[in-house]
Amino acid sequence: MSNPAKKPNAIIFGGLNTCSRALAALLVPLDGERLVSVLAKPKVEYKQVNLTVAAAVASSFDPPEGHDTYDYVFDFTGEIRHDRTEMIQINTTFNVARLIGLEAAKRKIKSYVRVQQPFYDTSNASKATHTEKEDVKPMDTLGIWWHETLRMLAAIEDLNLVILRIGFAYGPYTNHGIVASGITVASVYGYLKKPMKSVWSPGKNANNTVHIDDVAGASLACAEWIASYGRAAANSVAGEEIIFHNDKKKVKEVKGMPAHDQKLVAPLFNLLMDDNVEDINEHHVGGWTEMILASKPPIPNTPLSAYMDKFALSKHVVAFNNAKVKEVVGYKLKHPEFNHETIKEVVDKWKEEGTWPILD
Numbered sequence: 001m002s003n004p005a006k007k008p009n010a011i012i013f014g015g016l017n018t019c020s021r022a023l024a025a026l027l028v029p030l031d032g033e034r035l036v037s038v039l040a041k042p043k044v045e046y047k048q049v050n051l052t053v054a055a056a057v058a059s060s061f062d063p064p065e066g067h068d069t070y071d072y073v074f075d076f077t078g079e080i081r082h083d084r085t086e087m088i089q090i091n092t093t094f095n096v097a098r099l100i101g102l103e104a105a106k107r108k109i110k111s112y113v114r115v116q117q118p119f120y121d122t123s124n125a126s127k128a129t130h131t132e133k134e135d136v137k138p139m140d141t142l143g144i145w146w147h148e149t150l151r152m153l154a155a156i157e158d159l160n161l162v163i164l165r166i167g168f169a170y171g172p173y174t175n176h177g178i179v180a181s182g183i184t185v186a187s188v189y190g191y192l193k194k195p196m197k198s199v200w201s202p203g204k205n206a207n208n209t210v211h212i213d214d215v216a217g218a219s220l221a222c223a224e225w226i227a228s229y230g231r232a233a234a235n236s237v238a239g240e241e242i243i244f245h246n247d248k249k250k251v252k253e254v255k256g257m258p259a260h261d262q263k264l265v266a267p268l269f270n271l272l273m274d275d276n277v278e279d280i281n282e283h284h285v286g287g288w289t290e291m292i293l294a295s296k297p298p299i300p301n302t303p304l305s306a307y308m309d310k311f312a313l314s315k316h317v318v319a320f321n322n323a324k325v326k327e328v329v330g331y332k333l334k335h336p337e338f339n340h341e342t343i344k345e346v347v348d349k350w351k352e353e354g355t356w357p358i359l360d
């Protein structure tokens, strides 16, 4: 940012239950100096478009009249449900990112930050944590297509791509994912005054987590970082090979999928908490136990569910090392620990929006 008066404009792709809300709040804080100049009126434009349609993606990049073109693109898209067919996974994860990535490259966007969910299994390796250099295996069909999406984006040469590979995200308004179910289920055990039982138990296996404020903060730090380098220089400083983990037959079937033997490199950073996850257990939720008993007002509808699907019930080991993002990008975690206080913040926001039982 050579001209300090000119602040970058940004587009965030991804629903409100992703990290988009936290990033928007960071870019356009309610008070204090704005990090990114936004539309004067309204400051933030919210749009719903069908991102599987190329023309809709292209028009999202058109700035409102009288405003400069966008500088940064944050891609938080992708299907997160494991029960979707492979066809849907391809359409809503791979194809959506492909359309956004191609358009961003065409418009010479300065930064394209792709958030990669932790759909990997690191349990078969002997090491405790895994750096960006190590080959880790994507988990399930969902993980395979999220990973393939990285190869496809890496193959777009002119794309100023940075990949941020995160731990299990949690935070205010994040009502999905295994951390949210973990907190909810744990509270039920707490209410029943029984020790938490589960096929897998957080804390026993390494399960990296990350607060959504840190996903937002690191996304912005990475955007600024690559904007100053450009892709080629960023590749030479922080490029990692994205190794093929798909079925070779798919290359012919799926439009835009790079050949299996194409060597693809992109800047990649792990992002997760410094500490291993503490147990999500009755100790943390003890204080909330009573709330479930007699909520006032009652909670007829809540997106929070104590139901754990097959994915949530299966054992996960996700253990990455986060030294690189600290060293190369200089990012410092705002919430380095997953503890009582951070869980309380999440639950307090759920209470505010009326999705969590409240006691007097």
Ligand SMILES: *[C@@H]1O[C@H](CO)[C@@H](O)[C@H](O)[C@H]1NC(C)=O
Binding pocket: 050, 052, 053
């Ligand atoms: C989005 O567009 C695709 C392709 O045209 C279509 O199949 C799908 O139904 C649309 N989705 C929504 C939610 O409108």
Ligand SMILES: *[C@@H]1O[C@H](CO)[C@@H](O)[C@H](O)[C@H]1NC(C)=O
Binding pocket: 087, 088, 091
């Ligand atoms: C996926 O996309 C293809 C090609 O655009 C389309 O023919 C197909 O109906 C889509 N399938 C689903 C399940 O969305």
